[in-house]
Amino acid sequence: MMKDASLLLHAPPGAATARRARCFAARKSPSPLRASRAVVGGARRPRPAAAPLGATSSSKSDTWEDEFTSLDDRKADDPMPLPNLTKRKRIILVRHGQSTWNAHGRMQGSSNNSELTEKGAGQAAVTKSLLENAKFDASWVSPLKRAQSTADIVWSSSEVKPQVLTSLREIDLYSFQGLIKQEAEKEYGEVYKLWKKHPAQFEIDGHYPVRELWFRASMAWQSILRSDATNSLVVAHNAINQAMICAATGLPPNYFRRFIQSNGALTAIDFFPNPSAQGRPKIVIDRMNQSPVTPSWSKTRKESTSQKFVLIRHAATDSTDNATILGTLDHENLNKKGKKQVQSINTFLKDLQVDKVLCSPTKRTVQTGYQLAKNQKHKEVEVKLEERLSNIYLGEWQGKSAASLRGQPPPKDAESLNILHERTSEAWLDIVQQAAMDGSKCTVVVGHAAVIAAILCSTLELAPEFSSLFRLTPGSISVVTFPMGVLNGPGNVICTNFTTHLGKLADGDPTLQSDEDLFADFETCDWDGCF
Template sequence: MISITAPLILPYRLLPLNRNPSFLIRSSSSLQERELSSELYASAPFPPISAAKRVVLVRHGQSTWNEEGRIQGSSDFSVLTKKGEAQAETSRQMLIDDSFDVCFSSPLIRSKRTAEIIWGPREKEMITDSDLREIDLYSFQGLLKHEGKAKYGAAFRQWQVDAANFNIDGHYPVRELWARARSCWNNILAHESRSVLVVAHNAVNQALVATAIGLGTEYFRILLQSNCGVSVLDFTPRPEGGSPFICLNRLNQTPNSPIATGSSGGRKSSRRLVLVCYGATQSNTEASGATYGDLPLNMLGIIQSQKTAELLLDLKVHSIISSPKKACSETSLAISRVQEAADCLGADCVPRYVEMKQMEHLDVESVLQQPNRDATEVSALEPGWLNGYEDRITSEVWHQSEKAWQSLLSELSDESEPEKILVVVGHPALHIALMGHCLNLTKEWMGSFHVDAGSISVVDFPDGPTSRGVIRCINYTAHLGRWSIPITRSIIDDDEF
């Protein structure tokens, strides 16, 4: 096993990201929006790569201190619980057929053990990198959460509500973490490999995802990482060289159901959006992806809709809102029928009534089918496929989806129900745009996310729909079983990737 020690971290400068140096972020303390600078914590662009690279991030399984509710940070006194070992084994099974060239791991026991279980009998190298350790929380480490609140008062409160500016023992832990995560990418991308497994921790995996796609420290706790949750990033070389194109292909695919009752970043949520992509339709081809929502589902699409309906049976859905396109309507109907049969299926003691609605603003297929001068063929299976459309088309998708987003927030704001779960059925481009609005990004970020046909993505609102949402998962497909897309499946014309 190879180990990498932490290099000296020099002061770094902040680089404006892309063409839009600022965007709006909704304050969690009020309805007022404040402008924050969107800056990438980096000392230099990402190193160039010669071939496409896929990086799979996994958080360690449940640890003894997770179970106790103790603040771990970068301490190394906890080990995996029996549940954590089982989660790691489930992740091993999830990834057993996937090909990896190398495994990078945090040196901390809980992460290293998770990596060993997942890596199994593979003979390829494992590299421990101290920069992959969990966030350094200094005096907080080892305390139970109620002890931290009692001992540190205002500082602990700031850690909960304004972590990006949280200071303890003269350190800004989240800022340090972002700089360290950026350093990790240099080591990972410099390695001569095409498919990389990285096993680390909650906060550092959040920072790895965020720094890869250009999000600052204000996004801490917004991109959820559950125990043994899997996230996937695709790095594609640019023809002109330089920093690669980066796309978040998947976020937090968990061993257990992503819609199970639980907290989002430690906070309970009574408002949730479940974004469902309809499945394959009768004229789908791999080249054209899911751009034919106005056609009926084919047999694979019907199976995908049934699998999604079964997954959502664990939730009491209030409303299903869909694009008026035929494939969306068929998917909505499948979900509704299973929800309303919840008592017969043993999921509820009484029948459920589900409200079904159609929303014109959810129909982005008509926009995408306009003549596209920038590309003769756009494949929805490739990372960043939306970048293949000309600016006029992506702008129209973005503005239309913004109207849909505001309507959905209005639906969630209805306080007549103590809990409200909305299922939104639409095209992959729609859901990518909706998540962009959730994160208060601009349309230039649309190519930085990917979702597949039949997938689900989940957004929770622990502070209510007037505040920023927490993205619980993106592009979850494990519920599709044998019809799901393998995590390291080749997405570019390369059978050996």
């Protein structure tokens, strides 16, 4: 149910909260940097016919040999489980800057013939500035020179020597390597179509590149997470970074291309020990695909066929600054910091033509989205309220400090994650379908961290328990796009918890401090979104 938002800008508190509380209660469910060997092009052999979708790899059909063949790491096996941890760790993944083959549209794979362009070196320099406050204990780098050149720039002020890890090389694309994409499409026909539409089932030269990549990503995690380092920097590539994210979170190879990794962008992942000695570590994506330059999604491109959805967590209030659980409470306006964040959001998105702005019905969300709607010059845009985007109801926890509730189970009258996801997914489906019908190119949704996490899970077909995967801070931006339109394929997550517009990683240290109890408040309700 949508309403006009104008009355909420200065609305009195209480009535909406009480109504939603009753509603939720009624619905409640029970070495040196350079590698020692140069990587050369592999030998191409006549290509085999495309295999059936259910086929498995056979070593007898292997028709490829190159510099990495002797490593024996090209296995289409299930990824290895993450090693057990005894302390929390933060790993920052960086994709190399633009390379010469990126610029030419040539398929690189694990070949080593491309180098950083001037633009790519500039991207790496900006990434270095984003990480200038970071204190890394270790660094790992791909053996390919485009990644190593990026690491040279990003890591130039550190005395710690990066370690070359061969498992961090880019996806092995075998006979595709070196081809312009149009050449591959013309020469390989159905095989190329399989690579584009069903990459997890794609086979070439007797190999399943994406399945092998997932296994190799799990190999990389063995080395990285077994080290003593608390904070590690990893400089690698697009596809391997995607696989690293998915292997860490337990997502299978069919999630290839669902998480975007831009040139020079960074992704920060937190790992912390599972209380069960045999359990997998808990994973939190602190932010994903934080671009070193103004990202393309922040501007309108009239020729684009994609439909995008910009998800903004409301800006700061005194309660969010003090880690007080708000839930459905609606007694606060944005504070001074929050108003500044709103200005930064509007400045950053000044070249984005927005078709719709939808908000959760609270003052803090409407005040975050109102000016963005009013700033639109291409047409008049109203702020519409969507009740189903309301924050999670947390009963007697609401208004209390998150730290004071640590270790306690949620109140019995609190809304369950299942119900939150059910109503949010229903709202999200309606929003997406409406965009399909009216052709909206850009829809902005302003909400709460719990709700945005639920939208991301719905987009990725993830269960409610994956809500805790995404950290979403006040004023941050997450973006979902449907590259060919919402009727022509699934949505991809372009970025999460993007905060460049608020400062260099929100002007904080992007690494963990030894005395920092990072997850103290996070554990209270299993994600940041409740306060």
